Amino acid sequence: MRVVSYGGGVQSTALLVLAAQREIPYRTFLFANTGDDSEDPRTLNYVRHIAANYAATRGIDLHILDRRKRYGELETLWGRMMRRDSRALPIPVRMSNGKPGKRSCTKDFKVQPIGKWLKFHGASADNPADVGIGISLDEIGRATNRHSEPYERIHYPLLELGLRRTDCIEIIRKAGLLVPNKSACFFCPFKSRNSWAKMHRDRPELFRKACHLEDILNIRRRHDHKDPVFLTSTGRPLREAVTRAQDELPIDVGCDSGWCMT
Incomplete structure (x- = not known):
């Protein structure tokens, strides 16, 4: 079994094009959806309409996977945090010193749904699936930190081909596709201040929703006599x-296939 863990960003979309061109031996792509209320709407739109249509016309199966509880109930990352009785902090919120806290979002909403699909379709420790990850040469450090599960063997097709992010963009454009935006949950604390400022300017309703999440988390923290947490460092x-950072913003860096290590 060969699949690609599809993030909906530049690198993994380049893998989709390369698969369609038979340059890499993958015909199944798996997108783990953290929730329609959690993923960046632009990413969901790209995956569902642009990537899915491209895949379908080229004989590639692109599956959108949701997280389901034991009895089939849909769970989203936003829903877990906003549940009235919740004290969950599954995202890497920033502490007062700017450092990120522990997170479970990647494991629970990315790794597990894909793992569940793989195991349902026959992957096991004795018969692991080959899983392609969209990490390019200029972010090779992410490859060394990617933990593999017993039922999978991790591969990095872009590294094997010696491709960088700029190469991925060119591959996507030559295929006649729009270049996707950076993929991540819209409230991800790994987002740069530049990205937050663009959201504040271009998508104010989504920005206010992220602010509301931060407010809710800290209301609960104060009730429990805990230090506040933040969505920036x-x-x-x-x-x-x-607001204070908009005059002097750092360069927006980072991968375009998501901060989730998938």
Whole structure:
């Protein structure tokens, strides 16, 4: 069994094009959806309409996987945090010193849904699936940190081909596809201040929703006599941090296939 863990960003979309061109031996792509209320809407639109249509016309199976509880109930990352009785902090919120806290979002909403699909279709420790990951040469450090599960063998087709992010963009454009945006949950604390500022400017309703999440988390933290947490590394609430940072913003760096290590 060969599949690609599809993130909906530049690198993994380049893998989709390469698969369609028979340059790499993958015909199944798996996109783990953290939730329609959690993923960046632009990513969901790209995956469902652009990537899915491209895959379907080229004989590639692209599956969108949701997280399901034991009895089939749909669970989203946003829903887990916003549940009235929840104290969950599954995302890597920033502590007062700017460092990210522990997270379970990647494991619960990315790794597990894909793993469940693989095992249902026959993958096991004795018969592991080959799983392609979209990591390019210029972010090779991410490959060394990618943990593999017993039922999978991890492969890095872009590294094997010696391709960088710029090469991926060119591959996508030559295929006649739009280049996707950076993929991640819209409230991801790994987002740069530049990205937050663009959201504040271009998608104010989504920005306000992220601010609301931060407010809710800290109302609960105060009730439990705990230190506040933030969605940026500034140690200030999101609405303050981005407003003060807009004059001098850092360069927006990072991978385009998501911060989830998938």
